[in-house]
Amino acid sequence: MRVGQGWDLHLLTAGRPLILGGLPIPADSGCLAHSDGDVLIHALIDALLGALALGDIGDHFPPSDPRYRDISSVILLKQVMEEVRDRGYGVVNVDCTVILESPRLTGYKAAIARNLEALLGLAAGTVSVKAKTAEGTGPVGAGKAAEAKAVVLLDRS
């Protein structure tokens, strides 16, 4: 068994789509990023890479590389998942938390989890997505940023 954790934070800016776990979420602002800014998938990628001590998302997909400009993070996630499988591992479970002040994600978290399961080819109930606010504190609480955390457990498949 191998365990990995990931964390990410992006500034929010008006006029960008908010994409979480590959799903567009209706919002006034979205994540500022070189890619599509899917903060949840970025945390998940770092957890997958971390579980196998393969570095971090910046090592694999450098922001300086024009190939990754505005790229869907779903594509990056699929590449990383392929690498996990190539090394003989499968996902036991994934547990994620998104911290965002607005919009409230209560109505979206199940759909995001099911979407991640579909993207990763995992059974229903393998991925958990939880949603929190920062209770008005700090940059996340002020609506200036979105944050995500992820933990994954892998085993030899």
Ligand code: MG
């Ligand atoms: Mg990121």
